[in-house]
Amino acid sequence: MGRTSDARERLLAAALSLFAEKSYSAVGIAEICARAGVQKGSFYYFFPSKEALALATIEDHWIRQKSDWASILHGEGSPLERLHRLFDATTQIQADALAGTGTVTGCLFGNLALEVGAISEPIRERLQGVFAEQVEMITSHLEQAVASGEIEPVDTVAAAKSIVAQLEGLILFAKLFNDPAQLDAMWASSLRLVGVTERVS
Amino acid sequence: MGRTSDARERLLAAALSLFAEKSYSAVGIAEICARAGVQKGSFYYFFPSKEALALATIEDHWIRQKSDWASILHGEGSPLERLHRLFDATTQIQADALAGTGTVTGCLFGNLALEVGAISEPIRERLQGVFAEQVEMITSHLEQAVASGEIEPVDTVAAAKSIVAQLEGLILFAKLFNDPAQLDAMWASSLRLVGVTERVS
Numbered sequence: 001m002g003r004t005s006d007a008r009e010r011l012l013a014a015a016l017s018l019f020a021e022k023s024y025s026a027v028g029i030a031e032i033c034a035r036a037g038v039q040k041g042s043f044y045y046f047f048p049s050k051e052a053l054a055l056a057t058i059e060d061h062w063i064r065q066k067s068d069w070a071s072i073l074h075g076e077g078s079p080l081e082r083l084h085r086l087f088d089a090t091t092q093i094q095a096d097a098l099a100g101t102g103t104v105t106g107c108l109f110g111n112l113a114l115e116v117g118a119i120s121e122p123i124r125e126r127l128q129g130v131f132a133e134q135v136e137m138i139t140s141h142l143e144q145a146v147a148s149g150e151i152e153p154v155d156t157v158a159a160a161k162s163i164v165a166q167l168e169g170l171i172l173f174a175k176l177f178n179d180p181a182q183l184d185a186m187w188a189s190s191l192r193l194v195g196v197t198e199r200v201s
Numbered sequence: 202m203g204r205t206s207d208a209r210e211r212l213l214a215a216a217l218s219l220f221a222e223k224s225y226s227a228v229g230i231a232e233i234c235a236r237a238g239v240q241k242g243s244f245y246y247f248f249p250s251k252e253a254l255a256l257a258t259i260e261d262h263w264i265r266q267k268s269d270w271a272s273i274l275h276g277e278g279s280p281l282e283r284l285h286r287l288f289d290a291t292t293q294i295q296a297d298a299l300a301g302t303g304t305v306t307g308c309l310f311g312n313l314a315l316e317v318g319a320i321s322e323p324i325r326e327r328l329q330g331v332f333a334e335q336v337e338m339i340t341s342h343l344e345q346a347v348a349s350g351e352i353e354p355v356d357t358v359a360a361a362k363s364i365v366a367q368l369e370g371l372i373l374f375a376k377l378f379n380d381p382a383q384l385d386a387m388w389a390s391s392l393r394l395v396g397v398t399e400r401v402s
Contacts, residue, residue, distance in 0.1 A: 025227040110373060113376065114311060114376060115312070118224070124377060166370055168370040168374075176314040185363060
C-alpha cells in the first residue's frame with residue numbers, strides 16, 4: 001500500500017497514454033488499472049466512472065499545458081519569436097512521444113473532442129472551455145504583437161481561432177501520418193494568418 | 202428478403218451515421234445491423250469484420266465527396282469563387298446534419314483519423330490516401346487561381362495542406378460546439394493562407 005499515495009496520479013498518467021494509444025471507447029477501467037498498477041477498488045475510491053477519470057485527465061493535462069504555454073509566451077524575445085517557440089515546443093512534444101513510444105500521440109483534447117464530444121456532455125463542455133482558453137491565450141498574445149508593431153492590426157480573435165484550428169488540423173495529420181514534421185507548416189501558416197506574407201525566420 | 206439487394210448500402214449508411222453519432226469503438230456490429238435492418242448473418246456475407254466495413258464506408262463516402270468537390274471546383278465562376286462555394290457547401294452539409302439529427306456530425310475521415318488511426322493500420326493508410334487526394338485537389342485548384350492571375354504565385358502544395366488542415370480544425374470545432382457557424386471562418390482564413398489579405402466577397 002506504499003504506492004497508494006500516488007495512485008491517483010498513476011491513474012491519470014495511464015488514462016492519458018491509453019486514450020492516446022487506443023481511444024476512450026476502446027479502453028476499459030480494468031486496462032487503465034492494470035497500466036497504472038492500481039486495484040480496481042482503488043479506482044472507484046478516486047473516480048466514480050471512466051467519464052470522471054477522463055474529466056480529471058483533461059483538467060490535469062490542461063493545467064500542465066497551460067503552464068507550459070504561459071511560460072513560453074511570457075518568456076524572452078519578441079511576441080512572434082515566442083509564438084514560434086510555442087509551435088516548436090509542440091512539435092518537440094510529438095517528436096518525443098514518437099521517440100519514446102513509437103507513436104505520435106496527438107492532442108488529448110482534439111482526440112477526445114472528435115470521439116467523446118458526441119457521447120458525453122460534461123466532456124464536451126470541458127473541452128469547449130479548454131479550446132476557448134487556448135484561443136484567449138493566443139488572442140492576447142497577438143494583441144501584444146500588434147501593440148509592439150511586429151504585425152499590422154488584425155482581427156486578433158479570428159486570427160487566434162484560425163491558428164488554434166490550424167494547430168489541431170496539423171496535429172491530426174501528425175498523428176495520422178505518425179510524423180511530427182507535419183507540424184513544420186505551422187509557423188509559415190500562422191504568419192500568413194496574421195497577415196505577414198514574407199518573413200525570413 | 203426483398204430488401205437484401207440494398208443490404209450492403211444500408212450497412213454503409215448505418216455505419217456512417219453511427220460512427221459519427223458515437224464513435225468507431227463505441228459501436229458494435231449488432232448495433233450497426235439493427236440500424237440497417239440487416240441480419241448479422243448477412244453482415245458477414247458482405248464484410249468479414251467491423252474494420253472491413255469501416256474501410257468500405259471510407260471508400261464509399263470519399264467517392265461521393267470527391268465527386269461533389271469536383272463538380273463544385275470545376276463549376277461556374279473564377280477559381281476563388283469556386284473554392285468559396287466548396288466551403289459554403291461543406292458548412293451546409295454540417296448545417297443539414299444539425300437540422301436533421303440535432304448533431305453536427307463532423308468529418309468521417311477526421312473522426313476516424315484521431316480515433317482509429319492509432320488502432321488499425323489499413324484504416325490509417327486509407328485515410329492518409331484520402332487526405333493526400335484532398336490536398337492534391339486543392340493544390341491543382343490553387344494553381345488555376347495563380348494561372349488566372351486571381352492570386353499571386355504561392356507555394357500551392359503548402360497552401361493547400363494548410364487549407365485542408367484548417368478545414369479539419371474548424372470541423373472539429375463545429376462538432377465540439379455543435380455549431381456549423383464555426384466554419385464561417387474558413388473563407389477569410391483561406392484567403393490569408395494564399396496571400397490575399399484584403400478582399401470583399
